[in-house]
Each structure stands twice: as structure tokens, then as C-alpha cells.
Amino acid sequence: MRADPSDYELVAPGSLQAVVTLLARNPGEWLPIAGGTDIMVLYAAGKLPGRKLVSIWNLPELRRIEVLANEIRVGAGCTYTDIREHTVLGREFPMLARAAAWTGGIANQNRGTLGGNIVNASPAADSLPALLAYDAELTLVSVRGERRLSYASFHTDYKKTKLELDELVQAICLPRRYSEYVCHARKVGGRNAQAISKVCIAALGRFAGQRVEDVRIAVGSVAPVPLRLTETEQVVMGKAINESLVSLARKTAIAEIRPIDDIRSTAKYRAAVTGNLVAEFLNLLKADGKKTSDVLTRWNDAPIEAATAQILPCCGSKAWAREMAARRPFDDVVALMAASDEAWRSLAESDWMEAFRRHQRIGESSAPGSSPPSSAAWAMQEQKKVADAGDAVKVALAEGNREYEQKFGHIFVVCATGKSAPEVLEILTCRLQNDAATELREAAEQQRQITQIRLRKWLQG
Amino acid sequence: MINSLEDRAQCEISLTVNGERKTVLAFPLERLLDVLRRQLRLTGTKEGCGEGECGSCSVLMDGTLVNSCLVPILQAEGASIVTIEGLAAGKRLHILQEAFLECGGAQCGICTPGMILAAVHLLSKKSEAALEQIQDGLSGNLCRCTGYVQIFEAVAKAACGTTTSSS
Numbered sequence: 001m002r003a004d005p006s007d008y009e010l011v012a013p014g015s016l017q018a019v020v021t022l023l024a025r026n027p028g029e030w031l032p033i034a035g036g037t038d039i040m041v042l043y044a045a046g047k048l049p050g051r052k053l054v055s056i057w058n059l060p061e062l063r064r065i066e067v068l069a070n071e072i073r074v075g076a077g078c079t080y081t082d083i084r085e086h087t088v089l090g091r092e093f094p095m096l097a098r099a100a101a102w103t104g105g106i107a108n109q110n111r112g113t114l115g116g117n118i119v120n121a122s123p124a125a126d127s128l129p130a131l132l133a134y135d136a137e138l139t140l141v142s143v144r145g146e147r148r149l150s151y152a153s154f155h156t157d158y159k160k161t162k163l164e165l166d167e168l169v170q171a172i173c174l175p176r177r178y179s180e181y182v183c184h185a186r187k188v189g190g191r192n193a194q195a196i197s198k199v200c201i202a203a204l205g206r207f208a209g210q211r212v213e214d215v216r217i218a219v220g221s222v223a224p225v226p227l228r229l230t231e232t233e234q235v236v237m238g239k240a241i242n243e244s245l246v247s248l249a250r251k252t253a254i255a256e257i258r259p260i261d262d263i264r265s266t267a268k269y270r271a272a273v274t275g276n277l278v279a280e281f282l283n284l285l286k287a288d289g290k291k292t293s294d295v296l297t298r299w300n301d302a303p304i305e306a307a308t309a310q311i312l313p314c315c316g317s318k319a320w321a322r323e324m325a326a327r328r329p330f331d332d333v334v335a336l337m338a339a340s341d342e343a344w345r346s347l348a349e350s351d352w353m354e355a356f357r358r359h360q361r362i363g364e365s366s367a368p369g370s371s372p373p374s375s376a377a378w379a380m381q382e383q384k385k386v387a388d389a390g391d392a393v394k395v396a397l398a399e400g401n402r403e404y405e406q407k408f409g410h411i412f413v414v415c416a417t418g419k420s421a422p423e424v425l426e427i428l429t430c431r432l433q434n435d436a437a438t439e440l441r442e443a444a445e446q447q448r449q450i451t452q453i454r455l456r457k458w459l460q461g
Numbered sequence: 462m463i464n465s466l467e468d469r470a471q472c473e474i475s476l477t478v479n480g481e482r483k484t485v486l487a488f489p490l491e492r493l494l495d496v497l498r499r500q501l502r503l504t505g506t507k508e509g510c511g512e513g514e515c516g517s518c519s520v521l522m523d524g525t526l527v528n529s530c531l532v533p534i535l536q537a538e539g540a541s542i543v544t545i546e547g548l549a550a551g552k553r554l555h556i557l558q559e560a561f562l563e564c565g566g567a568q569c570g571i572c573t574p575g576m577i578l579a580a581v582h583l584l585s586k587k588s589e590a591a592l593e594q595i596q597d598g599l600s601g602n603l604c605r606c607t608g609y610v611q612i613f614e615a616v617a618k619a620a621c622g623t624t625t626s627s628s
Contacts, residue, residue, distance in 0.1 A: 010489035010535050033533070040531040041512040043490065053490065057536050081525075105601015106579060107519055107528045193600030194514055 003046045010053045016061035016141070020168060022054055024143040027165035030054045034077055035111030037104065038120045062115065062170065065089065069423055071176055073139075076115025076169040080104070080127075083114060092418065093134055093174055095185035095202045099127040102192040115169040118151075121159045121225075122196075124264075126187055128226035129202035132218035133183075134174050141170040148173070158224035176418055178204055180456050181214075182288045184281040188273050189264070197221045198265035201277040207289030208333035212236050215285075217278060222257040222270050231256050232278060241286040249282055250275035292333060292459040300329035313375040314454040315447070316358030319351040320344055333459060337452060344448050352444050356410045362386055362424055363397040378454050382417045389421030397421060400428040407432065408439055415449040474538050478503070479547025489535035493527075494518045496534050497544060505545035505574045509603070516602030519575035520544050526582035528601075545574035548581065557581055557619045566615035568606035576602045580616045590620050 010033070013019055022030055031050045033039045034057050042048045056062060062077030067088050074083065080100040083089055090097045103126045104112055117125045118138070136151040140163060151172070154162050163169065181204040189195040199222055205215040215236055217229040232253045239245050259270035299307055307325040308318075315321065323343040330336040360379055363386055380387070386397070404412040414427055431439060471486045478501060485500050497503045497520070509517035511530050518529045521543040548555035557580050560566070567573040576599060583590055583598030590598060595616045604612060 005488035005491040008488070008490040010533055012489075012535055012538070036531045036533060036536070037513055037528075040492070040533065044492070044511050044530070053533075055533070055536055101597075104513070105516060106582065106598055107516060107526045107601050108513055108531075110525045111527055111531065191600075193597075194603075 003043050003048065008043070008048075008051050008053065010055060012055035012057075014059070016056075016059050016168075016170075019054055019056055019059065020141060020143050020166070023168070024166045032056045032119075032168060034113045034116045035079065037108050037112040038116060056168065062113075062168075066171075067420065069176075069419060069427075072174045073171045074114055074174065075171050076118070077113050078115075080109035080112050080114070081106075084109065088418070089174075092176055092179040093130070095130040095133065095183050095204075096127060096174070098185050099130045099187075099200075099202070102126055102187050105193045108194075114172055118154070118169055118172070119161065119163060121155055121161050123155075123158065123223060123225050123227075124196050124200075124221040125226065126197055126200055126220065129200055129218035129220045130185060131172065131174075132226055132228045133202040133204050133216045134178055135216070137173045137175075139170045139173065140164075140167045142167040146170065152228055155225035179418065180453070181206055182285050184277075184284050186277060186280075188277070196264060199270050199273045199277065201274075201281065203278075203281040205281070205285045206333075207241060207285045208292065210293070210332035211238050211240055211334075212285070213238075213334055217253075217281065219253075219257065219274055219277070221265075222259040222274055224258065227257060229253050229256050229278070236282065241282050241289070246279050246282050250279050253278040291461060295459050295461045296330060296333070296336065311455075311458070313378070314458050315340075315344070315451045316355035316375065317344075317347060317351045318354065319347055320355065320451075323347075333456075336459075337455065340451055340455060341448060344444070344451060349440070352440070352447065353410055355447050356413050356443060359411055359413055361398075361401050361411060362414060362416060362428075363389075363394050363401070363421070374458075375454075378457060381457075382415075382450070382453070385419060386416055386421045386424055393421040393425060397425055397428065400425060400432065404428065404432060408436060408443075410443070413443045413446045413450070415446045415453070417450075417453055472535070474534050476537050476539065477541040479543060485534070487534045490533045492530050493520070493522075493532040493534055493537050493542070494529035496537075497529060497542070503544050503546050507571050507574060509571060509575075514603070515572070515575075516579060517572050517575040519578045519602065521578055521582060524582075524585065526579055543578070543581075545577060548577065555581070556622070557584070557616070560615040560619040561612070564611045564615035564618060566607065566612040568604075572602060572604040572606075576604065576612055580619065583616070584620055588620065590616070592617060595620070 013022060030052050033053045033055055056077060059077055062075045064075045065078060065086055066073040080103050083100040084097055103109060117127055131151050137148055138151050138154060139146055139148050183204050185202045187197045187200045189197045197220055200220040203217040206213040215233050217232055220226050232249050235252045236245060236249050254271045254275045257274055259267040261267050299310060304325050308321045311324050312321040320343050327339050362383060401412055412428055414424055416424055431442060471488055473484055474487055475484045485496055487496055494508055497506050506520055506529060507517040509515035513528045513531045519526055520529045522540050548558060557577050579599050579602045587594055595613050
């Protein structure tokens with residue numbers, strides 16, 4: 001029996017403040033509705049529990065994506081289309097962008113919101129495993145204020161969450177530290193569009209060639225809540241990936257999930273597929289790690305002069321490159337990275353300066369010293385977002401660079417990967433206030449980070 | 462002031478439909494689909510599943526494709542809606558309508574208005590959409606007659622601008 005619209009109230013107060021005030025009046029009385037892709041379905045079927053709805057669709061406070069230095073804050077009212085079309089999210093959080101693209105169809109992506117998906121709390125939702133894998137945090141808002149909690153703790157049981165009756169999800173915060181990870185997202189279902197998943201996975205990892213450095217695996221549709229496979233992660237952490245490990249991971253994953261038989265699939269099928277998806281991910285990770293380890297092995301075996309020359313573009317200091325070549329062989333990426341940090345910190349100031357000189361001024365296209373071609377290509381990737389900036393910001397950066405060089409006697413060094421020109425400008429303005437000793441340490445720290453990122457790219461061959 | 466007796470009454474909603482300003486009296490949770498079909502007599506928009514799965518009720522709301530069965534009319538206040546009736550310019554069909562006719566992209570016709578609006582939306586974003594993008598763009602619109610091949614052909618034809626009406 002179809003619902004009668006005259007039985008329901010719907011109001012649209014138009015601002016976040018007005019909505020949370022209404023929710024606080026008699027918590028639980030008003031149900032928030034955004035794009036309606038879940039609630040209108042319940043309503044039409046006559047299954048909507050409450051009679052009073054408050055529209056949060058298109059509230060400006062909830063519909064923005066903020067790109068900050070350390071995280072991206074996706075407003076809970078952003079649609080799947082907003083997420084799909086956002087370039088930084090697409091680059092740094094491809095599993096979320098992909099999940100957005102296979103949620104519903106285009107019309108539902110234009111109306112369905114990420115916050116709605118989270119609060120609807122379906123264990124089968126496609127985007128939720130990606131949020132778990134990326135270690136998202138949520139900000140919740142009410143008249144009592146804002147609070148922030150880890151997304152991993154949000155779902156407590158089937159369709160139960162930590163959201164209080166007077167609260168709204170305000171934003172989903174994604175830490176910007178996984179862009180260099182190997183990732184694997186897959187939906188197994190009747191088809192991508194419209195069909196709800198039988199099983200879906202989002203997994204991230206780093207495999208250094210010898211052992212798994214970091215891993216996070218999340219699955220959907222196989223438990224009462226979207227599930228992080230923490231036991232499976234423990235089984236593979238720090239290990240070499242071989243057949244017996246893959247087999248053990250598969251078994252652990254199957255033991256960790258709690259799948260059911262339902263209209264879409266069976267518990268048995270879901271368990272088998274979950275095991276396969278975990279194995280598929282580990283094999284991908286291994287293949288990527290093998291590429292890395294091939295580069296490392298060749299470099300370990302190279303003559304010392306060649307090895308020094310090959311690694312030099314990652315940092316720019318000859319003393320650092322000589323030290324790295326002398327410390328070979330390295331077993332894996334972790335050892336290489338640790339040695340790099342150590343070697344860098346032990347250098348003389350003049351060696352640091354040599355590395356600084358190899359950089360191009362941020363916002364310009366050529367370095368004062370000569371840079372090898374790979375270093376120039378990396379610099380272009382690192383400064384990509386800065387290069388896209390408007391003229392006014394570029395002029396301000398050029399002016400700031402001049403002032404900085406006059407004050408400190410060396411080029412301004414900043415780890416620019418993922419940072420926009422206004423962000424870099426803000427950092428530059430701030431660092432201009434430092435005294436010389438503090439600033440030298442800061443520049444050296446930035447160079448250390450740049451070297452780490454470049455070493456990873458170098459290892460990819 | 463929220464007064465439940467008052468708010469359960471119908472409210473006046475102003476919106477633009479196919480370029481014309483309209484004011485309707487409706488309950489705020491009434492579906493855009495029902496307002497279009499019953500009050501405005503625009504029956505080109507079809508109801509299929511009524512739960513956002515089939516796309517046959519697709520319309521454009523402020524240039525964006527939506528399932529009108531899932532839009533409460535209150536959320537369409539001030540919006541500009543385009544339905545299948547708003548595509549042709551007088552007797553001159555829209556390039557996509559022309560393409561569907563030429564390629565045999567319609568059979569029973571229930572999905573056709575939604576299919577065409579989804580295609581209009583797609584080509585407004587990607588005017589030269591390739592087959593894969595066409596398939597993605599129409600993936601929320603189900604057709605149980607044609608098997609989709611002629612539909613994709615029609616959209617591809619319109620994307621290349623090779624229908625009769627565009628020459």
C-alpha cells in the first residue's frame with residue numbers, strides 16, 4: 001500500500017544551525033532527509049517509521065570538499081557525483097571515487113550523499129569499505145557542539161551507529177597518506193550499476209619486496225557492519241607474500257567474516273569470494289613489490305659509482321648518495337628508507353645546501369643548479385598543483401621566494417606533493433618568521449620528506 | 462515556527478517546468494513524479510519501479526539527472542525541471558529523439574523518456590561520449606525490450622552529430 005503524503009511533514013529550514021536546533025528540540029522526532037535515495041524508497045513502500053522529516057539536501061555547510069594539508073574533508077551532503085568528479089579525491093583516494101561510480105546509477109549518484117550512505121549504515125554499501133581502508137574520521141555536529149570520531153568505531157551493530165538522535169554527520173575526513181599505496185577495490189554483484197554487492201572489498205598496502213610494511217583490508221556485505229579484517233591484516237603484516245601466506249590469509253579472512261544467506265547470495269558463496277578477493281589483493285601487492293625489489297636488487301649489485309649516480313636524483317646531495325651506495329646491500333624498502341633518513345641527518349650543512357640548490361624555485365620551472373632529468377620530472381609532479389595556480393598567487397610566491405632567499409641565503413624547500421599554491425604560500429609566509437637555525441632544521445625536514453617520496457618513485461622504475 | 466497542523470497542510474511550490482514558471486499546491490513530501498503527471502499533466506515521464514532502480518521517471522532538475530520518484534516536491538522549490546515534453550522545439554525534435562527514431566531505440570516506450578533524458582544529461586557533460594561512457598551514463602536506466610544495442614547506437618549517433626536533424 002502506497003504512503004499518503006498528507007500523513008507526513010517535511011520542512012526545509014535552509015541552514016545547518018536551524019536543522020540541528022530542530023533536531024535538538026525533541027531528539028528522534030525529526031528524521032533528516034538529504035537526496036532521498038533511501039528514505040523516499042521506504043516512504044513509497046509505506047515503511048517510513050516517523051512522520052516528520054527535515055530536509056538537509058543541498059545545505060551549503062554540508063556540501064563542500066575542503067582540501068587541507070593533511071586531510072580532505074568531504075561534507076556529508078556531497079553527492080557521489082561530487083566525489084566522482086573531484087580531481088584530488090580521484091588521485092589520492094581512487095577506491096572511494098571508484099565506489100562512488102558504481103553506487104546506483106547516474107541519477108542516484110546525483111542525489112545520494114556520502115553522509116546518507118554512512119548513516120543508512122547498510123553493511124552492503126559500496127563506499128564504506130573504502131572509508132575504513134583509508135582510516136577516515138567523522139565529524140558529528142549538534143547544538144551541543146562538534147565531535148570527531150574514528151569511522152572504524154562508528155558502526156556498532158546491524159544498522160546501529162554511534163550517532164545520537166540530535167546529531168548529524170557533518171564531514172568525512174580522509175588523511176592524505178595513502179596516495180602511494182597499492183590499492184585494490186572490487187565489487188562482486190549482478191552488475192556494477194544499481195545492483196547491490198554480494199561482496200565488495202577495498203584494500204591498501206605497501207609491500208617492500210621482502211615483507212608487507214603496511215596493510216588495511218575492508219569488506220562489505222559479509223557481516224552486520226562494514227568490516228575491517230584486522231586479524232587477516234595481522235597475519236600478513238611484516239611477512240613475505242608467498243603461497244602459504246596467501247592461503248593462511250584466505251582462511252583467516254573467511255573465519256573473520258559473518259556472512260548470511262539472503263536474496264542476493266549465500267553465506268558459502270560470500271565466504272569463498274571474500275577469500276578470493278583477499279588472495280587477489282595480496283597477489284597484486286606482491287607483483288608491485290616484485291617490481292620494487294627488482295629495482296632494488298639491480299641497484300644493490302651495481303658498481304659503486306653507478307649506484308651513487310643512480311640514487312643521486314632522489315636527494316641531490318652527493319655526500320648522501322655516496323653514503324647510501326656505501327651502505328648497500330639493502331634487504332628491502334624499509335631498510336633503505338631508514339638508512340636514507342640516517343644518512344641525511346648526519347650530513348654537514350654544506351651538503352644540505354647542495355641538495356636545496358638542486359630544487360627549482362616553487363612556482364618556477366628551472367632550478368638555479370643543474371638537475372638531472374628524472375629529478376625535473378619528479379619536481380613537475382610534486383609541484384603540479386602549484387603550477388595550476390592563478391597569476392596573483394604565483395606573483396605572491398615569487399615575491400615570497402625572493403624575500404626568503406634574501407633572509408636565509410638558500411632556496412625555499414617545501415614538500416609540495418598534493419599541496420595547492422595558496423597552501424604553499426601560507427607555509428612560506430609562516431616560515432619567513434623563523435630564525436635561521438629553526439628554518440634550517442625545517443628545510444632539512446622538508447627535504448627528508450621529499451627524498452622519501454622520490455625514493456618510492458625511483459623504486460617503481 | 463513549526464506548527465504541525467499548519468505544516469501538514471499543502472504548501473505552495475514554485476518551480477520552472479520546461480521553461481514555464483509554475484506554482485503548484487502540494488504536500489511537501491509528494492513526489493515530483495506525481496506533481497508532474499497528475500497536476501501538470503505531463504505524462505511523458507513514466508513511473509516504472511517507483512524506487513529509483515529503473516530510471517524511467519528520470520527528469521533534469523537544474524540540469525542534473527534525477528529520479529523524479531525519489532524527489533520530494535519541497536526539494537524542487539525554485540528548481541528548473543526539464544521533462545521529455547520540454548525537449549522538442551515546436552515540431553522540431555531534439556537531436557536525441559531523432560536519433561532514437563532513426564536507430565529504433567524505442568520499443569514499448571516506457572523507458573524511452575528516461576533513457577532520452579539520461580542521454581541528454583550525458584551529452585551535456587561529455588558531448589563526444591564514447592561507447593563505454595554511454596553505457597555508464599545510461600546504466601541506471603533499464604530497458605526490457607531492446608537489449609540496449611539500438612539505444613547505445615542512437616546516443617552514439619547523436620554524440621557524433623550525424624542524425625538527419627543536425628545536418
